Amino acid sequence: MTGQQIRRIVLEQAMRAHVGHIGSALSVADLLAVLYGRVLRAEHPADPERDRFVLSKGHAALALYAALQLRGWLSAEELNRYGGDHTLLGVHPEWQLPGVDFATGSLGQGVALAAGAALAARLQHSPRRAFALVSDGECNEGSLWETVMFAAHQKLANLIVLVDLNGQQAFGYTDEVLSLTPMAPRWQAFGWDVHEVDGHHEQALAETIATLDTRTGPPHVLLARTVFGKGVSYMESQIKWHYWPMSESEYAQALAEIGALS
Amino acid sequence: MRAAFVRTLMALAAQDPRIMLLAGDLGYMALEPFRDQFPGRFINVGVAEQNMVGVATGLADAGFIPFVYSIAPFAALRPYEFIRNGPIQHQLPVRIVGMGGGFEYGTNGLSHYGLEDLGVMRIQPGITVIAPADHQQAETALRASWHLPGPIYYRLGKDDKTVVPGLDGRFSLDTLECVGEGPHLLMITTGSIASEAAAAAQALAAQGVPGTLLVAATLRPAPCEELAGWLARFAAVMTVEAHYREGGLGSLVAEVIAERGLRCRLVRCGVGAVLDGLSGSQSYLHQKYGLAREALVARALQTVRAQPA
Structure with missing residues (x-):
């Protein structure tokens, strides 16, 4: 599974359903x-001993559906019902979809769910890990920092948060809306094990996650530097593409740019 | 009810290792026995109610039955969206315990009053809402409900002494408990204000105007059929609740009357606006807002006399 495969599905489905949130989905592709192709341990979507994953930035769900399809947990036929x-x-x-552990959509809630899942694993003496993917704009939510405090205090070593640090939110650039710069010292000050990584370098991401001690010590955060709209030149770092759907010509150009036509 | 809750929860926890207790830094001089007996199953999560409910959701998804505890507004209102998107949406057995309710934290002011907790909870599908009338009923209610599959909101009072005469701790889901019958008026109450309603009912009987008093401890799912049966037998009903008049028990009764086209006049005894900044003891506030027994008697007599002969 590669990010480019996810991007292709994101573009196809966004075009077919005429739905936005494309830039956010390309950002986390x-x-x-990496998570669904190399990291998450699960025999099948209902495996009780599977690692848990929370897409806390629920508006990137299309990229998650693409990953579920590429993992073989979602059929192409089902995927074609996206947005219908x-x-x-x-x-x-929605959690009722096999492969989705928790429903999301309201920002600032998913890390708490993942912290509960991580705590449950520890109490049940299970090696399960819990992952949450949040956006940087989502870090505006005070509730997220409640969990950041809690997880560090409880030393939830099996909790891994990935921050999609693309520098944008719905209505502007994060540094202009509500600055979170510098991000790393904030998490460090709360007691987390912080890793600054390139969010588009799959091999490096997988290697970093593989080095994390998920049995003892503090919880982990990967501050993943990403480009909003990554792979499609006219979307990259453009606020418009938080919500905007593509025209036919924009779609053709996007497919060409991610190499889907070659 | 607070001591009864902790005592009962400890008995249940001794039998079922899934039970956990999470507190939002409240419960001093109340939760210590649970903490001391089950140290690995008690977490003071700090003053962070949203995280408390989110973590409880994750725990419940993995098979635990977490109880989250705070004062009613902090348990119900602060993390309301977490409750909605967490245990309600995912249909998980998180138990939200709102301590107090009404004016039980009287001198603490509006921030600590629970005046809309029942209303906001009972409009959510998929949650059970329970407000016991006294500590005996609280114990029975907890034993009858702790194992239900979906989420539960419990509004519990602090009083572990007062009992509602004739209730004898009776509780079952989906039913009303009748604690006295008389022909002149139907009275329905919920939560710890039930003892005031019961005292008012006794005073009315002593004045030759006996009425019927029902305790509605489960507001969702509401016992609508049984309620309609009672309402059909009376010309007037008076609801008594330590809650805003809108949204709670009185609104539930109004819905049943209206939807069934019943000819029963409704008088809602509840709280109007609490915006003047004046606080005091619970009994002072009950008097101020027309919920003390004397005011309830006067309102009941007025209602009975207004009925056509």
Whole structure:
């Protein structure tokens, strides 16, 4: 599974359903490819001993659906119901869809769910890990920092948070809306094990995650530097593409740029 | 009810290792026995109610039955969206315990009053809402409900002495408990204000105007059929709740009357606006807002006399 494969599905489905949130989904494509392709341990979607994953930035659900399909947990037929009527594949993920551990959509809640999952694993003497993927804009939410405090205090070594640090949020650039710069010292001050990584370098991401001590010590955060809209030149770092759907010509150009036409 | 809750929860926890207790830095001089007997199953999560509910959701998803504890507004209102998107949406057995309710934290002011907790909880599908009338009923209610599959909101009072005469701790889900019958008026109450309603009912009987008093401890799922049966037998009903008049028990009764087209006049005894900044003891506030027994008697007599002969 690669990020480019996820991008292709994201573009195809966003075009077919005429839905936005494309830039956010492209931003996390490589992170999800690493998680679903190499990191998350699970025999099947209902495996009780599977690692848990929370897409706390639920608006990137299309990239998650793409990863689920590439993992073999979601059929192409089901995927084609994305954004339609009477579908579990909405713009934000629903837990009733096999492969989705928790429904999300309201920002600042998913890390608490993952912390509960991590705490449960420890209490049950299980090696399960819990992952949460948050956006940088989501770090505006005070509730997220409640959990950041809690997880460090409880030494939830099996909790791994990935921050999609693309520098953008719905209505502007994060440094202009509500600055979180510098991000790393904030997490360090709360007692987390902090790793600054390139969120588009799949091999480096996988290697970093493999080095984490998930049995003892503090919880882990990967501050993943990403480019909003990564792979499609006219979307990259453009606020418009938080919500905007593509035209036919924009779609053709996007496919060409991610190499889907070659 | 607080001591009864802790005592009962400890008995249940001794039998079922899934039970956990999370506190939002409240419960001093109340939760210590649980903490001391089950140290690995008690967490003071700090003053962070949103995280408390989120963590409880993750625990419940993995098979635990977490109870989260705080004062009613901090348990119900602060993390409300977490409750909605967490245990309600995922249908997980998180138990939200709102201590106090009404004016039980009287001198602490509006921030500590629980005046809309029942209302905001009972509009959510998929949650059970329980407000016991006294400590005996609290114990029975907890024993009858702790194992239910979905989330539960418990509004519990602090009083571990007062009992509602005739209730004898009776509780079952989906039913009303009748604690006295008389023909002149139907009275329905919920939560710890039930003892005031019971005293008012006794005073009315002593004045030759006996009414019927029902305790509605489960507000969701509401016992609508049984409620409609009672309402059909009376010309007037008076609801008594330590809650805003809107949204709680009185609104529930109004819905049943309206939807069934019943000819029963409704008088809602509840709290109007609490915006003047004046606080005091619980009994002072009950008097101020027309919930003390004398005011309830006067309102009941007025209601009975207003009925056509």
